[in-house]
Amino acid sequence: MAFTADTLRLLDSDGSLIRNDRTSEYLPLIEALSDDQLRDFHRQMVVMRRVDVEAGNLQRQGQLALWIPSIGQEGAQVGSGYAARPQDHIFPAYREHVVGRIRGVDTMRIIELLRGLSHGGWDPKQHGNFHLYTLVIGSQTLHATGLAMGLTLDGKTRSGDPERDEAVVVYFGDGATSQGDVSEALVFAASYQTPQVFFLQNNHWAISVPVTRQSRTPLFHRPAGFGIPGIQIDGNDVLASYAVTRTSLDAARAGEGPRFIEALTYRIGAHTTSDDPTKYRDEQELEFWLANDPIQRFEAHLRGRGESDAFFAELATEAEDVAADLRTRTLALGVPPASDMFAHVYSEPHPLMDAQAAWLEAYEAGFEDER
Amino acid sequence: MTIESLSMAKAINLGLRRAMTENSRVLLMGEDIGPLGGVFRVTEGLHAEFGGDRVLDTPLAESGIIGTAIGLAMAGYRPVCEIQFDGFIYPGFDQITSQLAKLTSRHGGSMTFPVVIRVPYGGHIGAVEHHQESPEAYFAHTAGLRSVTPATPHDAYWMIQEAIASNDPVMFFEPKSRYWPKGDVDDAASGFPLHASRVVREGADITLLGYGPMVNVLLAAADIAAQEGTSAEVVDLRSLSPIDYEPVLASVRKTGRLIVAQEAPGFVSIGSEIAATVTERAFYSLEAPVIRVAGFDTPFPPAKLESAYLPDADRVLEAVDRAMAY
Numbered sequence: 054m055a056f057t058a059d060t061l062r063l064l065d066s067d068g069s070l071i072r073n074d075r076t077s078e079y080l081p082l083i084e085a086l087s088d089d090q091l092r093d094f095h096r097q098m099v100v101m102r103r104v105d106v107e108a109g110n111l112q113r114q115g116q117l118a119l120w121i122p123s124i125g126q127e128g129a130q131v132g133s134g135y136a137a138r139p140q141d142h143i144f145p146a147y148r149e150h151v152v153g154r155i156r157g158v159d160t161m162r163i164i165e166l167l168r169g170l171s172h173g174g175w176d177p178k179q180h181g182n183f184h185l186y187t188l189v190i191g192s193q194t195l196h197a198t199g200l201a202m203g204l205t206l207d208g209k210t211r212s213g214d215p216e217r218d219e220a221v222v223v224y225f226g227d228g229a230t231s232q233g234d235v236s237e238a239l240v241f242a243a244s245y246q247t248p249q250v251f252f253l254q255n256n257h258w259a260i261s262v263p264v265t266r267q268s269r270t271p272l273f274h275r276p277a278g279f280g281i282p283g284i285q286i287d288g289n290d291v292l293a294s295y296a297v298t299r300t301s302l303d304a305a306r307a308g309e310g311p312r313f314i315e316a317l318t319y320r321i322g323a324h325t326t327s328d329d330p331t332k333y334r335d336e337q338e339l340e341f342w343l344a345n346d347p348i349q350r351f352e353a354h355l356r357g358r359g360e361s362d363a364f365f366a367e368l369a370t371e372a373e374d375v376a377a378d379l380r381t382r383t384l385a386l387g388v389p390p391a392s393d394m395f396a397h398v399y400s401e402p403h404p405l406m407d408a409q410a411a412w413l414e415a416y417e418a419g420f421e422d423e424r
Numbered sequence: 425m426t427i428e429s430l431s432m433a434k435a436i437n438l439g440l441r442r443a444m445t446e447n448s449r450v451l452l453m454g455e456d457i458g459p460l461g462g463v464f465r466v467t468e469g470l471h472a473e474f475g476g477d478r479v480l481d482t483p484l485a486e487s488g489i490i491g492t493a494i495g496l497a498m499a500g501y502r503p504v505c506e507i508q509f510d511g512f513i514y515p516g517f518d519q520i521t522s523q524l525a526k527l528t529s530r531h532g533g534s535m536t537f538p539v540v541i542r543v544p545y546g547g548h549i550g551a552v553e554h555h556q557e558s559p560e561a562y563f564a565h566t567a568g569l570r571s572v573t574p575a576t577p578h579d580a581y582w583m584i585q586e587a588i589a590s591n592d593p594v595m596f597f598e599p600k601s602r603y604w605p606k607g608d609v610d611d612a613a614s615g616f617p618l619h620a621s622r623v624v625r626e627g628a629d630i631t632l633l634g635y636g637p638m639v640n641v642l643l644a645a646a647d648i649a650a651q652e653g654t655s656a657e658v659v660d661l662r663s664l665s666p667i668d669y670e671p672v673l674a675s676v677r678k679t680g681r682l683i684v685a686q687e688a689p690g691f692v693s694i695g696s697e698i699a700a701t702v703t704e705r706a707f708y709s710l711e712a713p714v715i716r717v718a719g720f721d722t723p724f725p726p727a728k729l730e731s732a733y734l735p736d737a738d739r740v741l742e743a744v745d746r747a748m749a750y
Contacts, residue, residue, distance in 0.1 A: 057478065172526070176534035177498075185497075185530055189522050195488060196523070199495020206451075206477055234519070237488035244483055358552045397533035398567050404666050 055341060060317060063289040066345065068353025070292075079296035086295075088358075094135060094291050095355055096368055098127035098348050101151035101374035104160055105322075107379055112167075112326040116383055119167045123148045125289070125321030128347025129254050131155070132294025133316070136302060137222055138215065139181070144197040145221040147186040148254075152224070156181030164383050171389075190225075191232035192241060194251065197223035198238045201247035201311075211308035212250040218306035220248040222298065228259025230275065231267045239279040242311040250301045251276070251313040254288060256320035261333040276313035288316030289347040292354075304421065320349075391417070426610045433466050433603040435577035436542075439503065439584035440467065444474055447502065450588055453489050454506030454542075464544055464603055486516035493539050494524055501621075502538045502588055502698035509543040511554025512521045519561070524593045525568030536591040541583075543594030546687050547572075547635040547719075547734050550727040556600075557724050558688035563595045564665040564697075571645070572618055573597035573662040575639035579616070580660065582723055586618040587739040597664070599637035619663040621671045627657035630681040631743055633672060633698065635661035638685045638735065645740035654748060664694055672698070673706050680711035681747045685735050712750035715743045 056062065063079060065071050070080065084153055096394045110122040121131060126148065130350050133389050134152035143156055148376065150163050158180045165171045167188065173185035187193035203214040204210045210218045242249050255272055268275070276283035284301075286293045294316055303313035319342035323330050352365065395410040428437075444450045447639030452467055458481035471479040482489050483619040486507060493503035507513045513520075518539065547556040547741050564571045570592050574580035580598070587594040616622055624639065625646050639660045646656035657675050661667065682702055683703050684695035699714035717735045725733050 171532070173530040174532045176531065178534070187523075189518065192491065192519065192523055195491025195519065196495040196498065199492030200498045201495070202492060203496045203499025203501055206496075208503075233515075234487055237491065239482075239486045240485060241492050282683075285734060286425050397529045397531070398530050399532060399570075400536040411740045 056287055056317060059273070060285050060287050061293055062290050063293040063306070064290040064350055064354055066350065068350050068357050070155075070354075073298040079293070079300065082296040083292050090135075091355060091358075092364065094131055094295070095348070095351055096371070097131045097134075097151055097155060098351065099289065099368050100372045100375050101127055101131075101154065102348060103376045104150070104379060105407075107376035108164065108167075109322075109326060111164075111380065111383055117167045117326075118166065118169045119380075120326045121148050121167065121327075122322040123150055125342060125346070126254055126256055126318045127151060128291040129288035129294050129316040129318045132296075133222065133252050133298040135296050136298035136304070137221075140217065140219045141302065142177075142182040142184065142197070142200055142219065142221045144184045144193045144221065144293055145186055146190075146193065146224045146229070148226075149224050153180075153183050156183035158183050159305070160379060161382055164306060164379065165386065168383070169330070169385060170386065185330075189312035191229035191235040193224050194198065194225055194229070194235050194238035196239070197221045198242045198245075198247055198249060199315040201235060201242070202245050204248055210306050212360060213307065215303050219249065220302045220306040222250045222252050223286075224254060226250050227253065227257065227264040227267050227272060228262065229254040230272055232387050239276060239313075240280060240302065243280045246310040248305040249311040250298060250305055251281070251311065252298065253313065253315045254318055256318050257338075258320050258330070258334070260328060261323040271315070273313065277368075279406065281311050281313050283313040285315045285317060288318030289345050289350065291347055293355055317395060336424055365371070425610050425612055428608050429606045430577045430581075430609045431606050432574065432580045432598070432606050434575045435581040435609050436466050436584050436598065437468060437470070438548045438609075439472060439581045440577045440615040441473070443444055443585050443588045444478060447588075450479065451496070451499060452504050452506065453493055454554045455482060455484050455489075455508050457481060457506050462506055464600070466542070466598070467506065476675065484571045485514060486514075487519050488521035488680065490516040490524060490541065491540075493536060494519065494527065496537065497537045497539050502540075504540040504542060504588060506542045507646060508544075510543055510557040510559055513543055513559060515671055520563070520569070521566045525566045527540045528592065529568060534540045537593050538588070540587045540591045540596050541593070542558075542596045542598060543585075544600045544603070546599050546601055546716060547724065547730050548637065550730070552721040552727070553724070556727070556730065558595050558686065558719065559632065560595070560664055561688060561693045564694060569593050569665065570619070571595040572662060573599065573636035573664060574662065575599065575602065575636055575660050578609045581609045581611065582610055582614040582616075583618055583662070586614070590618065596666070597609040599638060601637045602640065605640075611659045616662070619666055621659055621661045621668040623657060623675060624660045625656070625658040627655040629679055630683065630747055631657045631659060631672075631675040631679045632683050632685065632740060632744075633659040633661060635664065635694070637687055641735065641737055642740060645744070648737060648741060649744055650690060654744060656744065656748050660696075667698065669701065669705070674701065676702055676706045677709040680709055681750075682710070682714045683717055683740060683747060684714060685740055687719050687734055689721045690716045691721045693718060712747040717743045717745055
């Protein structure tokens with residue numbers, strides 16, 4: 054599924070802006086961005102890719118149980134991540150590390166998750182309303198819809214003030230669209246007209262199964278059956294991702310109901326470090342998407358605007374520094390005490406937790422002499 | 425004051441109403457719970473009183489109900505979800521066990537999920553497949569959930585309010601066969617905490633333990649046993665997770681014999697768990713093995729066979745005879 058006439062693109066393959074009737078709705082949003090904001094888009098994409106490489110290496114060196122790379126999807130993620138306003142809620146799937154970075158989640162939290170030290174553990178309220186990863190495919194779409202229902206009930210949206218009105222964006226993939234929960238979330242969202250954007254990253258592969266097995270029709274057609282407007286964008290175009298998500302979120306927060314965005318992108322790497330895409334993917338498809346890399350295209354755009362070599366050189370250094378810092382901090386990580394298992398299973402006292410925590414403590418104390 | 429002669433269905437209705445009146449963050453969600461008042465009329469009148477933003481007639485999707493309740497809890501609400509019938513809970517099973525039950529832990533305690541899931545359960549109503557099941561063991565087995573079940577209108581009135589006040593998710597199992605028999609409710613004094621088990625009839629020779637729909641059956645069995653010269657103590661478990669063992673162990677230490685009764689299949693069940701724990705903790709007090717009286721390990725049968733499937737006083741007494749023979 055490459056780009057078609059339906060696919061909204063703002064950036065052409067050579068990095069120039071596409072100006073036509075369809076893009077004219079979105080280009081003013083792009084033109085309103087400052088040079089620094091555009092540099093930030095690029096900075097986040099470049100740093101994330103370097104972090105992805107470093108974390109993949111850490112996994113190969115036995116420091117992580119798993120890494121989930123996002124290489125190739127930086128445009129879809131950074132654009133949509135910047136489109137959300139500070140008061141918005143973000144429900145990721147589990148590959149949106151850079152959206153977390155934009156919202157203030159240190160990638161070390163993800164490292165800890167994939168090193169086997171936690172199941173999440175950050176407080177969304179203290180981290181830009183970036184909620185925890187959900188590993189059961191598609192389950193988070195319902196949580197996002199429920200929270201969006203709450204925003205409506207509480208009058209935290211639809212006042213007409215986009216600086217104040219809250220909205221929700223939920224990420225999920227092409228595989229998730231086959232899950233019942235995603236369909237149920239669309240039903241509830243349409244029924245309660247939630248202030249919500251469904252952001253589908255169609256990266257074409259659910260581990261080894263191609264998107265054609267999930268759907269014989271373009272996925273952005275699906276929301277129409279639920280009464281939700283859908284649009285397909287070039288997900289490797291960071292500006293299209295930004296402008297369309299921004300517009301959709303603002304429509305949703307203004308009371309126009311939920312929106313659905315299908316961002317066509319590609320998982321350049323493996324599903325996770327446990328996967329081997331050479332067993333099921335063909336090289337030609339990969340080459341098409343490598344030629345449509347989101348970072349290269351945006352670099353061409355910035356250079357076309359006159360960005361200096363120095364900026365790109367400094368950015369490369371910054372990315373190296375971030376990666377080195379993550380490595381250092383990863384190697385310094387300890388293991389939490391075993392008693393942490395019992396700490397938050399319940400929020401109020403529970404006799405079984407107390408008894409088992411006490412038993413474990415006494416059991417471990419029995420080995421003191423052997424240490 | 426004491427409200428005389430109230431059905432459990434009405435007692436839960438009044439409990440919900442009081443919780444909603446006292447806390448504007450409490451809202452009800454479910455299928456047909458609005459103008460209809462639910463298929464068992466437990467929410468009757470609440471839609472009219474509190475409106476559609478507090479009593480949500482949802483789309484017909486159990487996973488959707490639980491999943492959006494989780495999001496509403498994140499927004500600071502205290503949703504009370506009604507599952508229409510026991511056997512319809514499984515489409516929501518993943519959201520309950522993989523999400524709701526684990527989310528407090530996943531958040532390291534920074535968020536709480538005060539969601540109550542009301543489940544009408546059990547047999548004796550002569551209904552079609554999926555409408556008479558007892559799925560409580562699945563949920564008691566799941567860490568992060570609390571599971572309770574009332575046996576009387578008074579307990580139901582208070583336990584639903586305590587469940588709503590809990591900051592943890594609570595599975596609230598409502599015995600359908602006890603919806604309509606009436607009892608007194610004291611709306612000024614709760615009496616027992618949510619997770620306390622209690623002795624409801626004192627006896628000396630054997631302990632009969634059950635919960636929800638079985639408590640009344642055990643009381644009837646104890647009456648008959650008394651006529652036959654056996655003094656049976658009856659314990660209402662009330663809470664299936666956590667289990668309040670001290671009253672159970674105290675009773676067993678006194679009587680030396682224990683029968684555990686339930687409508688649910690016996691294999692890997694609440695009764696199995698209690699038998700194991702009592703054996704571990706009161707071994708030297710036992711004069712006889714702990715005996716389970718349970719539904720058979722079959723699918724719940726067609727309604728005309730339910731009287732053969734569901735434990736009744738005679739099945740309990742047969743177990744009493746076996747225990748007393750040791």
